[in-house]
Amino acid sequence: MQVEIITIGDELLIGQVVDTNSAWMARELNKAGMFINRITSVSDGEEEILNAIREAASRSTIVLLTGGLGPTRDDITKAALCKYFKTQLVFNQQIMDDVETFLKHRVGHINQLNKDQALVPEKCDIIRNPVGTAPIMWFEESGLIVVSMPGVPTEMKHAMENEVIPRLKAKFTNGIVRHRTVHIFNIPEAVLAEMLSDWEDQIPAFLKVAYLPSPGKLRLRISGKGENAQQIESAIENAIKLLYPLVKENIFGFDDEKPESSLLNLLFSKDKTISCAESCSGGLMSHLITSVAGASNAFMGGVVAYSNNLKYNLLGVDSTSIEKYGAVSREVVEQMAKGACKRLGSDYAIASSGIAGPSGGTDEKPVGTVWLAWSDGEKVISRSFNFGNNRERNILRTAEAGIIIMKQLLERGTL
Amino acid sequence: MQVEIITIGDELLIGQVVDTNSAWMARELNKAGMFINRITSVSDGEEEILNAIREAASRSTIVLLTGGLGPTRDDITKAALCKYFKTQLVFNQQIMDDVETFLKHRVGHINQLNKDQALVPEKCDIIRNPVGTAPIMWFEESGLIVVSMPGVPTEMKHAMENEVIPRLKAKFTNGIVRHRTVHIFNIPEAVLAEMLSDWEDQIPAFLKVAYLPSPGKLRLRISGKGENAQQIESAIENAIKLLYPLVKENIFGFDDEKPESSLLNLLFSKDKTISCAESCSGGLMSHLITSVAGASNAFMGGVVAYSNNLKYNLLGVDSTSIEKYGAVSREVVEQMAKGACKRLGSDYAIASSGIAGPSGGTDEKPVGTVWLAWSDGEKVISRSFNFGNNRERNILRTAEAGIIIMKQLLERGTL
Incomplete structure (x- = not known):
C-alpha cells in the first residue's frame, strides 16, 4: 500500500x-x-x-x-x-x-x-x-x-x-517501518562515512543508512522495514551499539531529542539551575532553552549583553579586560560565565561572545570567531571556534554548541 | 516554458x-x-x-x-x-x-x-x-x-x-511575473476576505489575489503576469493604494520585509536605541532583533527575567507589585519596560510577561495570557492579549506583537 x-x-x-x-x-x-x-x-x-x-x-x-x-x-x-x-x-x-x-x-x-x-x-x-x-x-x-x-x-x-x-x-495492516536517528556533532559527512564504512557492511542488509548533514552536525538515520517490529528494533539497537566505539564522544542525542531538552532533563535530575550570558548568540540560547515546556524549573534567566556597558553592569565583567583583550576573548567570555552564575543566581552558566558578521571582523579575529565558556561559578571552561562567514549560521551554531557542550560537561562530571 | x-x-x-x-x-x-x-x-x-x-x-x-x-x-x-x-x-x-x-x-x-x-x-x-x-x-x-x-x-x-x-x-525570454505581498496584522482570513470583496472585483483581471494566513497575521499576495513589466507593476501598486483605506491600521509590512528590520531601520533613522525585557518570550524578541545584520547599532541588549528575582535585581521591578498583582500583570510589565530603559541604558524598551504554557494557567489568567509594554523611559503603553494554548505559538506571537506594535508606536509618534 x-x-x-x-x-x-x-x-x-x-x-x-x-x-x-x-x-x-x-x-x-x-x-x-x-x-x-x-x-x-x-x-x-x-x-x-x-x-x-x-x-x-x-x-x-x-x-x-x-x-x-x-x-x-x-x-x-x-x-x-x-x-x-x-x-x-x-x-x-x-x-x-x-x-x-x-x-x-x-x-x-x-x-x-x-x-x-x-x-x-x-x-x-x-x-x-x-x-x-x-x-x-x-x-x-x-x-x-x-x-x-x-x-x-x-x-x-x-x-x-x-x-x-x-x-x-x-x-490497512502494513509492513512495519522503524527509524532511529543518531545526532553526531562536529564530524564532516565524508569523514564520518569513511569511519563507518566497515560498520555499514557489518549491519544487516534490511537496515538502510542515510547521512543528513546540517551546519556543524549530522544526523545518521538507520531505517528498517519488515514484518517483525521486535526484530527490526533490536537490529537497529545493535547497529547503534556497534556505532558507539567509533564515534562515542561525538554522539549528542537521538531521534527528535533536542539538546536543550536533554540539558534541562539533566539539570532537573540534579536539581540544579542554569542561566545564559549571551553576546553574539543574541538571545537564541535563552530562546532554545525556554522553548522547552517546564524550562522555568531550571532556567533562571539570561542577559543579552550586546553593548559592552551591559557586560560590565549586568555581568560584572572587568572593563580593563575588554580594553586589553577585546570583547571577543577568552578572558571576557570566562568572566561573563562566572558573572552570570553570581548575578543571575544560577548553579551553572553558558556564555558567548563572537563576531556574527557580516561586519566587525579583523585579520586577527575574522567574522565567525566565537568564544564560548561554561561555568559553575568557580570553575570555568572555555573554547574558541570559527563558524564561518554567515551571520544566521554563526548565531545558530554558537547557541547550539553552547548547549550541547554544557550537556556533555555535566554528563562527564567535568562541571 | x-x-x-x-x-x-x-x-x-x-x-x-x-x-x-x-x-x-x-x-x-x-x-x-x-x-x-x-x-x-x-x-x-x-x-x-x-x-x-x-x-x-x-x-x-x-x-x-x-x-x-x-x-x-x-x-x-x-x-x-x-x-x-x-x-x-x-x-x-x-x-x-x-x-x-x-x-x-x-x-x-x-x-x-x-x-x-x-x-x-x-x-x-x-x-x-x-x-x-x-x-x-x-x-x-x-x-x-x-x-x-x-x-x-x-x-x-x-x-x-x-x-x-x-x-x-x-x-529563454519569458512572460513577466511580479508579486507584491502585503502583511496584515490581527484580521482573520474570512473577515478580511469579506472586507476586500469589492476591492477584488475592482482590480484588473490579470491580477491574482491569494490569502496566506499564519498565526496572528496574514499575507495578502497580489500577483500579475503579462508582457509589460511596468504595466503589471503599476497595476499592483494601484491595487495596494486602493487597499489602504480598507485596512490601513493593520498593514505592517510588505514582501520579505521583516518587522524587526523595519523597527531597526526606524531606530537608525532617529538615532535611537532599544532594549528588551522578556519573561514569557524567553529571549526570542532579542533573537529576532539581533538576527538583523547591524542590529548592534541600535540594540543595547536584553534581559530574560524568567525568575522573579531577576525582575527585581536586573530590572528594578518593585517586589510588592509582583506579590500584589502577580508577575503577569499590567503593573509588572510596565515596570519591566521602564526599568529596561534605565538599567540597560536604551531610549526605548519592549517588555513581555505571560503564561506560555502548557502549565501555570489559572481561571483568572489562563495559559496564553500575555502582557506587553512599550516605553521611552518616561511614558509607558501596555496591552494584554490571549494567544491561546500552544507554547511555541504563544512565544512567537508575543515576540512578534512586541516588535510590530513598537514599530507602529514609533511611526505614529505615540512614543
Whole structure:
C-alpha cells in the first residue's frame, strides 16, 4: 500500500510558503507503518489539481491532499474534487452548525464566505473540523482513498491525528517501518562515512543508512522495514551499539531529542539551575532553552549583553579586560560565565561572545570567531571556534554548541 | 516554458527534513520571470528518480533536481541520470582538483568517497562547485534541460545564483511575473476576505489575489503576469493604494520585509536605541532583533527575567507589585519596560510577561495570557492579549506583537 501527499497552493509554487505539512505528515504516517511514495506540490489551478490526483491515483492507493479549502476565491480544491469524482456540491447543515459554533466568539458576524464552507461534495464522507471552518473530505471509490484537508498546519494536524491516521490504520495492516536517528556533532559527512564504512557492511542488509548533514552536525538515520517490529528494533539497537566505539564522544542525542531538552532533563535530575550570558548568540540560547515546556524549573534567566556597558553592569565583567583583550576573548567570555552564575543566581552558566558578521571582523579575529565558556561559578571552561562567514549560521551554531557542550560537561562530571 | 523542481532524498519522504530548497528556488526563478509548474519529492531510489524525471520531461522543458549527490552510499542521483541519458560515468580531472582544493584545509586526508565525486556522466556539461565537493551537472537533449544540483542549501543556492539562473535567462525570454505581498496584522482570513470583496472585483483581471494566513497575521499576495513589466507593476501598486483605506491600521509590512528590520531601520533613522525585557518570550524578541545584520547599532541588549528575582535585581521591578498583582500583570510589565530603559541604558524598551504554557494557567489568567509594554523611559503603553494554548505559538506571537506594535508606536509618534 502506497501513500502520496499532494499539497495545493500557489504560495508553494512561488516559494512564499515552505511546505512543512508534508514532512510532519510523513513522520506521523511512518510511525503508523505507512510509507510515503511521493510528495507533489501544485498550484491552485483546477487542471493542475486534477492531473496531480489522476497521476497519484495511478501509483498509490491513498492520496492525501492539503490546502485550497479556505473561504476565499483562490481556493478551488473542492471544485476539482467534484470534477474528479463526478459529483456536485450540496449544503450540509451539520457543517453549517459547526462553522457557526466555531466562529461565534471569533468574528462579529458570519459572512457568505464562511457559510459556503457548508457546501460539500455529495459523494464523500465528511469529517468534522473542530479547530477551523473547512471540513475534511474522505472519498473512497474503487479501492482508491482520497482525503482532502485544510492547509493550515494546526487544522491538518488535528484531522490527521484524530481521524485520518486512525481510520487508515483500521483499514490497512502494513509492513512495519522503524527509524532511529543518531545526532553526531562536529564530524564532516565524508569523514564520518569513511569511519563507518566497515560498520555499514557489518549491519544487516534490511537496515538502510542515510547521512543528513546540517551546519556543524549530522544526523545518521538507520531505517528498517519488515514484518517483525521486535526484530527490526533490536537490529537497529545493535547497529547503534556497534556505532558507539567509533564515534562515542561525538554522539549528542537521538531521534527528535533536542539538546536543550536533554540539558534541562539533566539539570532537573540534579536539581540544579542554569542561566545564559549571551553576546553574539543574541538571545537564541535563552530562546532554545525556554522553548522547552517546564524550562522555568531550571532556567533562571539570561542577559543579552550586546553593548559592552551591559557586560560590565549586568555581568560584572572587568572593563580593563575588554580594553586589553577585546570583547571577543577568552578572558571576557570566562568572566561573563562566572558573572552570570553570581548575578543571575544560577548553579551553572553558558556564555558567548563572537563576531556574527557580516561586519566587525579583523585579520586577527575574522567574522565567525566565537568564544564560548561554561561555568559553575568557580570553575570555568572555555573554547574558541570559527563558524564561518554567515551571520544566521554563526548565531545558530554558537547557541547550539553552547548547549550541547554544557550537556556533555555535566554528563562527564567535568562541571 | 515550464520549470519543474524535483527534490531527491529519503529524508524528505520520511519527514526528517523539510524541503526548504524548493521555496527558495521558486522565489529566485520567479524574479527571473520563470514560473514553477510543479514540485515533486521522491526517495533515493533509482526507479523513483527515473520516473520523476520522465514525467517532468513530459510536461516541462526545464527540470531542476536537488539532492542525492553526496559522497555516501545512499546517494544515487548520478546513476539515475546516466540511465536516463544513456551515458556512463567518466573521471574528470578538473573536478578532482576542485575537490582537493576544497578539502585541503577541512579534512585530514581525502578519501575514496571524496574522490568518487570526480566521476561524472560523460554526456553533460559540468558546472564547478566552489562551495562543496559535488559538481553541478547540466544535461541538454532534444529541447529538454535537466540540471542536477547538491541538496545542501548553500551549495544549491550558490549554483543557482551564479550559474543556473544566468544560463536559463540567457537561453529563454519569458512572460513577466511580479508579486507584491502585503502583511496584515490581527484580521482573520474570512473577515478580511469579506472586507476586500469589492476591492477584488475592482482590480484588473490579470491580477491574482491569494490569502496566506499564519498565526496572528496574514499575507495578502497580489500577483500579475503579462508582457509589460511596468504595466503589471503599476497595476499592483494601484491595487495596494486602493487597499489602504480598507485596512490601513493593520498593514505592517510588505514582501520579505521583516518587522524587526523595519523597527531597526526606524531606530537608525532617529538615532535611537532599544532594549528588551522578556519573561514569557524567553529571549526570542532579542533573537529576532539581533538576527538583523547591524542590529548592534541600535540594540543595547536584553534581559530574560524568567525568575522573579531577576525582575527585581536586573530590572528594578518593585517586589510588592509582583506579590500584589502577580508577575503577569499590567503593573509588572510596565515596570519591566521602564526599568529596561534605565538599567540597560536604551531610549526605548519592549517588555513581555505571560503564561506560555502548557502549565501555570489559572481561571483568572489562563495559559496564553500575555502582557506587553512599550516605553521611552518616561511614558509607558501596555496591552494584554490571549494567544491561546500552544507554547511555541504563544512565544512567537508575543515576540512578534512586541516588535510590530513598537514599530507602529514609533511611526505614529505615540512614543
